[in-house]
Amino acid sequence: MTTHTQDSKTKSGSNETGTTEIICTAKEIENTLQFLGNEEKAKHLMRFFKTGKxxxxxxxxxLGIVVPESRKVAKAYKATPIEELHQLIQSPFHECRLVALHILIEQYKKASEAYREEIVQFYLSHTNYINNWDLVDLSADKILGAYLKERDRDLLYQLAKSSLLWEQRISIVTTLAFVRKGDLDDALQLARILVYHEHDLMRKAVGWVLREVGKKDRERLCLFLDEFAATMPRTALRYAIEHFDESKRQYYMNLAKQK
Incomplete structure (x- = not known):
């Protein structure tokens, strides 16, 4: 990929992951993304991601950049030092924050245990910049979920009680990393905590995670739905039962109608 920057400090080198890649500054990455931007796409994205008052x-x-292009930028600059990512993730531009997260994900895959700890601490200290559903969904399970697979998960319950919507979404989306391995307990427990959340984005997230639980263990999902389907928000219920056959979907939707 050809990049376009005004800074001459770009160089090759090794970072904590042990890879040799292009190393550059946050400003250079932002310049590259601005070059790739498209004003019409930017307007569409601002509507799609609900940026109005x-x-x-x-x-x-x-900036108006499609996700595949953002991924290419992240891949080209995946050796960017974490100090530069600290600046990049604080950018007012959504795509800059998205690229910072993609870079963190790439670095986490090959990082030492010590550097993984640093990445996780970075992630948790910047949650106010991981401030839309796409940023949460691309990163929570791949960074925090990967880290917590074999660790204590009390942190997720703290995040679930946060006053910050995005930390609450991080808590439930993180569990997808466990669900894929058949570890369903935390996903179901957090779903219990968050199932009546007032925000539609949380209802969708809870329903999404429940759907994935059902792909691994239909019986456990049905037990959850037997308890909650009559009263849980319809959005969450619809997401949770998407993979059911028509008769089973109607059964649970009718329970909801009877509440």
Whole structure:
């Protein structure tokens, strides 16, 4: 991929992951992304991600770059030092924050245990910049979920009680890393805590995770739904039962109608 920057400090070198890649500054990455931007796409993305006054993405700015292009930039600059990512993730531009997270994910895969700890601490200390559903969904399970697979998960229950919507979404989406391995307990417990959340984005996240639980263990999902289907938000229920056959979907939707 050809990159376009105004800074001459770009160089090759090794980072904590042990790879030799292009190393550059946050400003260079932002310059590259600005070059790739498209004003019309930016307008569309600002509508799609609800950036208007009073909406969940209020004030977020977009350059107008499709995700595949953002991934290419992240791959090219995946050796960027974490100090530069600290600046990049604080950018007002959504795509800059997205690229910072993609780089962290790539680095985490090959990182030493010590550097993985640093990445996780970085992630947790910047949750106020992981401030839209796509940023949470691309990163929570791949960073925090990967880290917590063999560790204590009390942190997720703390995040679930946070006043920050995005930390709450991080808590439930992180469990997808466990669910894929057949470890369902935390996903179901956090779903119990968050199932009546007032925000539609959380209802969708809970339903999504429940659907994935059902792919691994239909019986455990049905036990959850037998308890909650009559009262849980319809959005969450619809997501949870998407993979059921028509008769089973109607059964649970009718329970909801009877509440």
């Amino acid at each position: 009073g909406q969940y993405g209020e004030g977020d700015l977009f």
